[in-house]
Structure formats: C-alpha cells, structure tokens
C-alpha cells in the first residue's frame with residue numbers, strides 16, 4: 001500500500017517536470033548525454049554513472065525503483081553529473097540549477 005502511494009508520488013513529480021513549461025531549462029536532461037553528438041569525448045571518463053530523466057521515467061514505468069528514495073537519488077545524480085561536468089558559469093550548469101530547484105519544490109510538496 002505505502003509502496004504504491006510512494007510510486008504514484010514519483011510519477012506525479014515526473015509528469016509535472018516533463019511539462020512544456022519547464023522545457024526552457026529541462027531539455028538537456030530529458031535524454032542520455034550523447035558525448036559524440038555533443039563533442040565531449042571526456043564525458044564518460046568524468047561521469048561514472050550517467051543519468052537523465054528519460055531513463056528515470058523508463059525505470060519508473062518498468063518498476064525498477066524499490067523505493068521513492070531510489071527514484072530521488074537518480075534524480076539528484078542527474079544534477080550532480082551536470083555540476084561535475086559543466087563549469088559554474090556554463091549555461092547548462094545554470095539550467096541544471098533551475099531544474100533541481102523545481103524538482104526539489106515538487107518533492108517537498
């Protein structure tokens with residue numbers, strides 16, 4: 001029972017975050033970083049566990065998360081990867097901050 005409620009909450013956070021109104025800052029995080037397409041050959045050397053919200057959504061749908069905390073941890077990994085790779089003053093770093101703020105607001109609701 002509790003588990004089902006937790007998963008439903010994660011799904012509601014996910015569906016809100018994927019809404020068009022956030023796309024101005026969510027778009028780099030909705031699918032796996034493609035080091036070839038982005039011409040960032042060092043990415044997989046720096047980022048040991050790539051994660052993105054497209055993968056999180058898939059994991060959620062496939063029942064890959066045992067707890068809401070596992071879902072939360074993967075979401076925070078998206079942001080940690082972003083801050084590790086993209087310098088402070090980089091546009092994508094700022095977009096990550098905006099998305100994380102939105103995620104944390106939805107999470108604490």
Ligand SMILES: Cc1ccc(Nc2c(-c3ccc(O)cc3)nc3c(C)cccn23)cc1
Pocket residue numbers: 027028029033038039040078081082083085086092
């Ligand atoms: C030369 C260079 C420098 C920075 C970037 N960052 C970046 C990232 C990115 C997202 C999450 C992440 O953990 C790491 C990188 N996604 C993009 C996109 C979609 C377009 C342009 C830049 N992007 C790309 C190329």
